[in-house]
Amino acid sequence: MENFYKDNPSLKFHLKHPLMEKIIRLKENDFAEKDKYDYAFQDFEDALDSYDKVLEIVGEICGETIAPNAESVDHEGPQLINNEVIYARGTQENHDTLTKAGLIGMSLPREYGGLNFAMVPYVMAAELVSRADAGFANIWGLQDCAETLHEFASDEIKKEFLPRFNNGATAAMDLTEPDAGSDLQAVQLKATYDEQKQQWFLNGVKRFITNGDADISLVLARTEPGTTDGRGLSLFVYDRKDKALTVRRIENKLGIKGSPTCELVFKDAPAKLVGERRMGLIKYVMSLMNSARLGVGAQSVGIAEAAYREALKYAYEREQFGKPIINYPAVYEMLSVMRAKIDASRSLLYETARYVDIYKSYSFIQEERKLEPEERNDAKHHTRVADALTPLLKLFASEYCNEIASEALQVHGGTGYMKDFPVERLFRDARITNIYEGTSQLQVVAAIRAVGNGAYLKLIREYQEHHVKPEFEYLRNTLIDLTDDFEKLSKSVLEAKNNELLDFHARRLVEMAGYIIMGYLLLQDTHRDVEYRKSAEIFIRKAKTECASRAEFIRSFEEKNLGTYKITWE
Amino acid sequence: MSFKIVVLAKQVPDTRNVGKDAMKADGTVNRGALPAIFNPEDLHALEQALRVKDRIDGAEIIILTMGPPRAAEIIREAMYRGADTGYLITDRKFAGSDTLATSYAISLAVKKLQPHLVIAGRQAIDGDTAQVGPQVAEKLNIPQVTYCEEVLEINEDELIIKRRLERGVEVVKCKTPLLITVHSSAPTCRPRHAKLLMKFKHARTVSELVEETKDYTEMMTNKPYLRVEEWSVVDLDANVEFLGLSGSPTKVKKIENVVLARKDSVHLTPDDKDMDYLMKELIDSHVIG
Numbered sequence: 001m002e003n004f005y006k007d008n009p010s011l012k013f014h015l016k017h018p019l020m021e022k023i024i025r026l027k028e029n030d031f032a033e034k035d036k037y038d039y040a041f042q043d044f045e046d047a048l049d050s051y052d053k054v055l056e057i058v059g060e061i062c063g064e065t066i067a068p069n070a071e072s073v074d075h076e077g078p079q080l081i082n083n084e085v086i087y088a089r090g091t092q093e094n095h096d097t098l099t100k101a102g103l104i105g106m107s108l109p110r111e112y113g114g115l116n117f118a119m120v121p122y123v124m125a126a127e128l129v130s131r132a133d134a135g136f137a138n139i140w141g142l143q144d145c146a147e148t149l150h151e152f153a154s155d156e157i158k159k160e161f162l163p164r165f166n167n168g169a170t171a172a173m174d175l176t177e178p179d180a181g182s183d184l185q186a187v188q189l190k191a192t193y194d195e196q197k198q199q200w201f202l203n204g205v206k207r208f209i210t211n212g213d214a215d216i217s218l219v220l221a222r223t224e225p226g227t228t229d230g231r232g233l234s235l236f237v238y239d240r241k242d243k244a245l246t247v248r249r250i251e252n253k254l255g256i257k258g259s260p261t262c263e264l265v266f267k268d269a270p271a272k273l274v275g276e277r278r279m280g281l282i283k284y285v286m287s288l289m290n291s292a293r294l295g296v297g298a299q300s301v302g303i304a305e306a307a308y309r310e311a312l313k314y315a316y317e318r319e320q321f322g323k324p325i326i327n328y329p330a331v332y333e334m335l336s337v338m339r340a341k342i343d344a345s346r347s348l349l350y351e352t353a354r355y356v357d358i359y360k361s362y363s364f365i366q367e368e369r370k371l372e373p374e375e376r377n378d379a380k381h382h383t384r385v386a387d388a389l390t391p392l393l394k395l396f397a398s399e400y401c402n403e404i405a406s407e408a409l410q411v412h413g414g415t416g417y418m419k420d421f422p423v424e425r426l427f428r429d430a431r432i433t434n435i436y437e438g439t440s441q442l443q444v445v446a447a448i449r450a451v452g453n454g455a456y457l458k459l460i461r462e463y464q465e466h467h468v469k470p471e472f473e474y475l476r477n478t479l480i481d482l483t484d485d486f487e488k489l490s491k492s493v494l495e496a497k498n499n500e501l502l503d504f505h506a507r508r509l510v511e512m513a514g515y516i517i518m519g520y521l522l523l524q525d526t527h528r529d530v531e532y533r534k535s536a537e538i539f540i541r542k543a544k545t546e547c548a549s550r551a552e553f554i555r556s557f558e559e560k561n562l563g564t565y566k567i568t569w570e
Numbered sequence: 571m572s573f574k575i576v577v578l579a580k581q582v583p584d585t586r587n588v589g590k591d592a593m594k595a596d597g598t599v600n601r602g603a604l605p606a607i608f609n610p611e612d613l614h615a616l617e618q619a620l621r622v623k624d625r626i627d628g629a630e631i632i633i634l635t636m637g638p639p640r641a642a643e644i645i646r647e648a649m650y651r652g653a654d655t656g657y658l659i660t661d662r663k664f665a666g667s668d669t670l671a672t673s674y675a676i677s678l679a680v681k682k683l684q685p686h687l688v689i690a691g692r693q694a695i696d697g698d699t700a701q702v703g704p705q706v707a708e709k710l711n712i713p714q715v716t717y718c719e720e721v722l723e724i725n726e727d728e729l730i731i732k733r734r735l736e737r738g739v740e741v742v743k744c745k746t747p748l749l750i751t752v753h754s755s756a757p758t759c760r761p762r763h764a765k766l767l768m769k770f771k772h773a774r775t776v777s778e779l780v781e782e783t784k785d786y787t788e789m790m791t792n793k794p795y796l797r798v799e800e801w802s803v804v805d806l807d808a809n810v811e812f813l814g815l816s817g818s819p820t821k822v823k824k825i826e827n828v829v830l831a832r833k834d835s836v837h838l839t840p841d842d843k844d845m846d847y848l849m850k851e852l853i854d855s856h857v858i859g
Contacts, residue, residue, distance in 0.1 A: 103764055
């Protein structure tokens with residue numbers, strides 16, 4: 001029996017993080033529901049044990065059903081028949097199995113049929129599903145939409161839509177349009193209110209919509225005629241039962257072929273307003289995007305894990321010049337660096353999830369009672385750090401995912417280029433992770449703010465204070481040196497007061513912060529479990545050289561050099 | 571009375587992945603070296619029971635097993651998948667029972683439960699006898715339908731069942747109460763359900779409660795569904811002569827290790843002639859066709 005949770009002790013390691021007690025207590029609101037639902041947790045140990053056991057179910061379904069289906073799903077893909085998206089056979093089986101196991105709507109409250117799981121175990125499930133089939137992970141992961149409805153929709157909408165998730169309803173978030181990709185402020189799909197029918201109607205086109213023919217769709221639309229920016233946009237929920245949507249086509253993609261990417265035409269489609277008018281983009285979609293970015297972080301780590309395992313197995317089995325290729329320095333270095341990058345991005349993934357967990361729980365508690373001043377500060381702190389870590393995670397995890405998938409293919413040599421091994425699929429699937437839900441370039445735009453306002457530096461200095469065993473002190477010393485350098489350089493770039501220069505160096509600065517942060521996280525992991533020592537050493541050594549090259553570039557660069565890089569097209 | 575289904579299940583050593591420690595020197599199974607699992611065909615049986623429950627409102631599934639105290643694990647496992655409650659037949663006096671003694675004990679338990687339908691896996695992967703199901707039916711004097719692949723139609727007093735036989739399928743109609751044994755070609759069991767797992771993970775037998783370090787008193791009082799009943803020889807009102815070694819006519823006379831040696835080999839080249847030869851070989855030896 002393949003079990004993707006049991007065969008990967010890293011997940012349990014992160015599940016047992018010391019902060020979990022606080023996270024669970026907040027999420028369970030001091031176990032207020034313990035006598036209300038027969039499956040509610042009694043206390044912290046009970047909750048952690050349930051997380052662990054439910055993740056075992058996820059791991060088993062991933063190993064026994066989803067992963068074995070991945071190849072046929074990749075070949076078959078979804079089809080468009082009579083204006084209906086028909087999933088590949090394996091996709092449907094995956095979805096049905098997860099529904100039967102009660103694994104849709106994992107983070108929703110029990111009152112709506114959910115499991116009320118914290119983000120950490122939910123993100124772990126997302127990592128597992130992604131390792132099994134990254135394309136399918138999108139369909140499963142769109143249960144995030146339930147979370148958005150739960151956070152912002154009226155009670156009436158919540159009662160109508162949320163209980164459907166645990167029974168297997170699928171979801172989509174319809175944001176992108178032909179002329180509104182990265183720039184969602186340009187969305188044009190029109191929403192008009194019919195006074196007579198007391199109903200909103202949607203008209204227009206959406207493009208590149210994952211799982212576009214879903215049961216429940218969140219649609220971003222313009223409610224304020226004459227406006228041209230984000231403040232004229234509102235969020236709607238559309239029910240597939242109304243049959244007012246045409247799927248014009250399913251895109252033919254490089255990877256994640258099991259996930260149907262649709263072009264949609266809304267024609268007088270009835271829909272319900274979610275929350276308040278004009279808050280669609282600036283509040284609700286921003287929140288949805290943040291959880292989607294966490295989701296892509298999980299997906300990236302999942303694909304990377306799958307690719308690494310394929311490469312490791314192949315390197316061990318493949319013999320050349322009389323011995324397995326894993327014995328050659330050129331190959332084992334590739335593998336151990338892959339391992340270190342996975343450990344680093346996974347640590348960043350769960351660190352981010354922990355911060356998100358805490359601030360989200362506070363925001364729900366706030367609906368019931370006033371927070372104590374102490375709690376308010378704690379909530380604010382966790383929101384700020386979560387906002388800073390989310391784009392950093394998305395950036396690093398997705399870039400590493402691409403590097404690792406590429407290296408894994410390289411380990412296979414010519415064989416890896418053939419369709420005979422799963423690594424070519426992983427390589428194709430990886431490629432989307434640093435594009436969708438905001439490209440890497442856009443993650444940098446979000447992350448550079450945390451360089452500017454000192455959020456990264458503050459967090460790093462906090463990490464610096466964590467206790468480490470004396471034998472790992474040398475690793476911390478390296479990180480302190482890197483931090484000093486990062487502080488100096490970011491200050492010099494910021495003080496130049498030249499926005500173009502800041503944008504130009506933004507990625508370099510953000511990446512320096514990322515290396516230091518992940519270095520500290522691995523150091524903390526090593527402190528808890530010496531198994532991580534190798535990865536910490538390899539990663540911090542890498543951090544040192546990577547930071548040095550970026551520092552050297554910034555130091556030797558002057559504002560006037562910008563011109564050299566500017567390019568035009570005649 | 572609601573429609574009552576008893577599913578017979580057995581905890582078995584996982585003989586599908588045997589290592590070198592799988593057998594003891596005396597030729598018996600080394601249970602300690604193999605993980606204990608839910609007998610695979612019994613899971614198919616459970617799925618059939620769940621499908622009946624899906625179709626009959628208020629139907630109840632009781633999982634019944636016989637074994638050492640740790641066999642309660644598979645009762646919980648069945649509850650995570652949708653069984654409502656479970657009974658464990660356990661007593662030292664049952665030790666060493668063969669299929670005849672086992673089916674005697676099980677038939678007594680089934681008699682106590684008075685179900686409309688008994689569903690069992692065709693056979694267990696440790697003994698592979700396929701005898702217990704039919705023997706239980708005989709002892710209860712109810713009809714049996716073996717090798718079931720699918721329950722096609724069902725109402726409270728009649729079932730229409732598809733059987734998977736060696737050279738085809740057979741559809742039969744049978745009145746309740748009856749016992750069916752389920753073939754491995756039947757659908758695999760649905761997964762464990764997250765909510766049911768969280769609900770039933772604390773289900774315990776009396777013997778297990780004695781071993782627990784944590785205090786379960788309050789939980790067991792507030793949540794009576796967590797109690798898994800244990801039945802001993804006394805509870806079943808069984809005649810001990812028919813149990814254990816004394817009740818088991820099956821005696822192992824001799825156990826031999828069989829080493830399969832390759833007798834001869836044929837080298838084939840991938841051309842039409844040799845492929846033609848290979849196909850004929852495979853058809854003649856009934857590997858295909």
